Amino acid sequence: AQSVTQLGSHVSVSEGALVLLxxxxxxxxxxxxxxxxxxxxxxxxxxxxxxxxxxLVKGINGFEAEFKKSETSFHLSKPSAHLSDAxxxxxxxxxxxDDKIIFGKGTRLHILP
Amino acid sequence: xxxxxxxxxxKVTETGxxxxxxxxxxxxxxxxxxxxQDPGHGLRLIHYSYGVKDTDKGEVSDGYSVSRSKTEDFLxxxxxxxxxQTSVYFCAIRxxxxxxxxxxxxxxxxxxL
Numbered sequence: 001a002q003s004v005t006q007l008g009s010h011v012s013v014s015e016g017a018l019v020l021l022x023x024x025x026x027x028x029x030x031x032x033x034x035x036x037x038x039x040x041x042x043x044x045x046x047x048x049x050x051x052x053x054x055x056l057v058k059g060i061n062g063f064e065a066e067f068k069k070s071e072t073s074f075h076l077s078k079p080s081a082h083l084s085d086a087x088x089x090x091x092x093x094x095x096x097x098d099d100k101i102i103f104g105k106g107t108r109l110h111i112l113p
Numbered sequence: 114x115x116x117x118x119x120x121x122x123x124k125v126t127e128t129g130x131x132x133x134x135x136x137x138x139x140x141x142x143x144x145x146x147x148x149x150q151d152p153g154h155g156l157r158l159i160h161y162s163y164g165v166k167d168t169d170k171g172e173v174s175d176g177y178s179v180s181r182s183k184t185e186d187f188l189x190x191x192x193x194x195x196x197x198q199t200s201v202y203f204c205a206i207r208x209x210x211x212x213x214x215x216x217x218x219x220x221x222x223x224x225x226l
Contacts, residue, residue: 009153032212043117043203043217044156051212090155094213099144099163100171101215105155 002027002093004104012110019063019078021107023091026072033074034092034101035065044090050074061085086111116140117218119204125224132191134221136204138184144207145187146215147171147179149200156203162187194225 007022025031033050048059055067065076074091091104116139126132136145146161148171158171160179168179176198178190191198201222205215 032214034214036217041220043219044205046214046216049212049214096213098213099161099169099207100146100158101213103156105153 002031002095002098002102004091004093004102006089006091006104006107008107009105010108010110012112013081014112015083016080019076019081019085019109021076021089021091021109023065023074023076023104024072025074025091025093027093027095029095029097032094032096033065033067034094035059035063035074035076036090036092036103037061038088038090038106040087047076047089081109081111083111083113085109117204117206117216119202119218119221121221122219123222125226126194127226128195129193132194132223132225134189134202134204134223136187136189136218138187138206140206140208141184142206142208143184144215145181146205146207147177147187147189148203148205149173149198150203150220151200159189159202191223194223196225199223199225 003026005024035047036044048057050067058064088106090106092101094101118137120135147159148156157173162168162181180188204218
């Protein structure tokens with residue numbers, strides 16, 4: 001069965017500092033992996049997706065994520081945090097034959113001015 | 114913009130009353146999903162649909178029913194609302210792309226008193 005674990009329900013970084021949000025997954029077959037972002041009072045927005053074409057995936061707003069099969073990880077990063085990056089970030093996993101996506105519990109990112 | 118609307122956006126109701134939430138899409142996509150979002154639980158799938166009159170249960174389907182009589186509309190009904198169903202409900206669509214990504218509506222905040 002698929003599952004996703006996000007390490008840290010809250011992460012705080014200073015403006016301009018590196019953002020690193022951690023995600024580990026479990027899947028019996030090569031997965032599709034996603035990062036979504038949720039700004040206050042909004043729905044989820046797709047940041048980026050891994051589909052096996054490349055292990056380093058670039059997304060919107062300067063975010064990128066690296067797929068590491070040996071570590072079953074898909075961590076999200078951004079070199080320099082902006083105040084506008086404050087949001088909740090969800091990692092998610094799916095499998096090719098499955099209609100569903102399994103979401104992690106989310107990590108709330110706080111940006112300190 | 115995936116063209117998803119949800120109505121109502123906010124609702125307050127009393128325990129024991131029936132409630133119907135509507136999700137409407139303008140893009141003619143086959144798959145539609147209903148999730149609930151609660152603190153500490155992330156997003157949990159309630160029901161989903163893979164075509165007109167074709168639906169299936171998710172992980173938290175008890176107390177909920179769905180209907181899809183037209184491609185563009187997916188209705189979620191709480192037959193007799195309970196306080197435990199106070200939550201934010203999100204609809205999502207899957208565009209039929211190869212990689213299972215879903216796109217979300219703006220959400221409905223439901224409070225059951």
